Each structure stands twice: as C-alpha cells, then as structure tokens.
Amino acid sequence: MSQSTPVLDVRGLSKRFRQLSPLSRRTVGLIDAMAEVDLRVEAGRTTALVGESGSGKTTLARCVLGLETPDAGVVRIGDLEAHPGRPRAKERAARVQVVFQDPNTSLTPRMELRHIIGEPLVVHRAVSSRRELADRVAEAMESVGIPRDWARRRPSELSGGQRQRVAIARALVLRPSLIVLDEPVSALDVSIQAQIINLLEELQDAYGIGYLLISHDLAIVRAIAHSVYVMYRGRIVESGAPDRVLTTPRHPYTESLLHAEPSHPAWDLDVFDTTAERPGRSDWREGCAFAGRCGRALDVCRGEVPADVGAPDGGVLLCHHPLPSHP
Numbered sequence: 001m002s003q004s005t006p007v008l009d010v011r012g013l014s015k016r017f018r019q020l021s022p023l024s025r026r027t028v029g030l031i032d033a034m035a036e037v038d039l040r041v042e043a044g045r046t047t048a049l050v051g052e053s054g055s056g057k058t059t060l061a062r063c064v065l066g067l068e069t070p071d072a073g074v075v076r077i078g079d080l081e082a083h084p085g086r087p088r089a090k091e092r093a094a095r096v097q098v099v100f101q102d103p104n105t106s107l108t109p110r111m112e113l114r115h116i117i118g119e120p121l122v123v124h125r126a127v128s129s130r131r132e133l134a135d136r137v138a139e140a141m142e143s144v145g146i147p148r149d150w151a152r153r154r155p156s157e158l159s160g161g162q163r164q165r166v167a168i169a170r171a172l173v174l175r176p177s178l179i180v181l182d183e184p185v186s187a188l189d190v191s192i193q194a195q196i197i198n199l200l201e202e203l204q205d206a207y208g209i210g211y212l213l214i215s216h217d218l219a220i221v222r223a224i225a226h227s228v229y230v231m232y233r234g235r236i237v238e239s240g241a242p243d244r245v246l247t248t249p250r251h252p253y254t255e256s257l258l259h260a261e262p263s264h265p266a267w268d269l270d271v272f273d274t275t276a277e278r279p280g281r282s283d284w285r286e287g288c289a290f291a292g293r294c295g296r297a298l299d300v301c302r303g304e305v306p307a308d309v310g311a312p313d314g315g316v317l318l319c320h321h322p323l324p325s326h327p
C-alpha cells in the first residue's frame, strides 16, 4: 500500500468491554472488541473496513471519532495525536466527521436545514458572524446539490436521498480532513445509492477528504475504496488493494465473505454473525479465532495466535495456513 501522508493513522488500538449480567449488572466476562489494530486512511483516498456483524468495526470507528476511549493505542488525525491518557475529543471533532447509515434517524426531522447544517459551525465557534454562518451553510448545501433556498425546509419535507445529502453537507461544513462513512447508502433505494456514491467521490476529488468506509456491501467497496481492511473478532486479518483482496484473498475468512456475497450481499445472516454462539474457538487467546470455522485449519491454528505474515501487496495477513496466491 502507498506510503503518502495519512489523514488517519491508527496504531495498536485495543478496546475491551465488560460483559454485564442483565440481572445483577455484575461483570460476567470480557469482550475484546478490538485488539492491536493498525489502519491508515490517506488524503483523498478511501479505506474500507469490512467484516461481519460484531467484528468490531463500529468500535474502531467510535474510537477514531473520540466517542469511545480505547484501552491502548494511538489515533493520529493529521498532526493531532490522541491516546487513552490524552483523548483530545473536542479537537478531534473538528477534523473528523461522520455520516451515518440512516438519515431518517440521524437528522432531527423538524429542525430547519440551515440549523442542522450550521450547528457544527456554531458548536465549534468556527464562524464569527451570522453572515459567515449563512454563507458556509449555503456553500455546503450547494456542494451536495441541495438548492440554497431550501435552507428553511426540514428533513420531513425531503426524500431519503435528499436527507442523506443534508447529512453529508453537515459533515462537510467544518471542512474535515476525514469523514467516517458508516454504511452511507444501505438505507437508500438502489436507484439513489449510485447518486450518493458519485457525490461522495466528487466531494473527495474536490476537497481531498479521506474516507473511512464501513460497509457490508462489497460492491460499494470495490467501486470506491483504494484499500480494504478485513476485520474478524476485533483483529485485522487481511488488508490490501480491493482488486487483490476481493479477487484473490489469502485469508480463509476473507474468502468466506466473498462466498457469502452473491446470494446474500448484506451477509449479516446469523451464520455470518460472530456474536452468535457457535462451536469451536471464538477468541484469540490461544490460537486463531477463525480456526473453529476454517476448512484449512491445522493444529498450529488452534494452538498459536498467528503473526502477520504479510500480504503480497504489502498489507496484513494474519494466518498460519493462507490460501495460495494463484488458486
């Protein structure tokens, strides 16, 4: 993978949650939601994070956004460095924004668009006059294809695609270097999805924004990502260029995602849900967490945590018995 300046550089990020008993609220176990994650997003590029439900994608995104404090590791956004002892959440918020999956729930339905889009500017004291506020809001609206004279309209008057444009305008208004896109089109009609994807690409080209894309939809990852990281049970098991990882995966888990894709593009079925009970090893304490589900598992996979053996394109490959490069 290329080594230009990252807008996001995550090193050794780990987060463990306490599992509480629903009755006594006592700790009954610990969940390693994310362990020793390294990840980069470069300016003007898109890094995709894929993995089934419960693999830790949201936890990683929340740690990047400063909504969750990791137990260990460093999050660098440009030259701003945050770590558990110095989270720097407020400073981070101006540089990294997020677009959520469902604009119907992420936008307050009865708030006027000018207030929804302008709010981050007010909260971060990024403007010095009402005039400047109105201009910045109008500029953000225009950049996402919403007419500036819609400023007094409300989300309840808009279609799903228009609402997602508003959510993107709100994310853009502070001119962040990084935007986390959390399933940005999966709540939209298929006919609208392509328009929003095109818009995101245009904005990236115009402003050089880095995107961290979380998506279950590999077609979207193929369409817009420049690099892809595959997460399983809190660890990155494979990474690299999408046209290599998603055509000749080396990790058996990545291959299983590709096999699940054609008939079930959302692949969040129970069988691919890491939170579901299943036989075999399920964590990384003594060996590979995927060994219990892996057709290629050897004794070593059950007894030793795999080290990164390196993917052919310079990415990560966490596997004792990877698939051949040219099957």
Ligand SMILES: Nc1ncnc2c1ncn2[C@@H]1O[C@H](COP(=O)(O)OP(=O)(O)OP(=O)(O)O)[C@@H](O)[C@H]1O
Pocket: 017, 018, 019, 031, 032, 033, 051, 052, 053, 054, 055, 056, 057, 058, 059, 060, 275
């Ligand atoms: N606040 C929390 N308290 C306890 N456990 C949590 C918490 N947040 C996440 N987890 C656990 O951490 C693991 C990773 O969850 P996470 O939501 O990050 O996965 P995900 O890949 O984003 O899943 P999805 O695609 O379903 O959103 C899961 O086992 C989840 O149950």
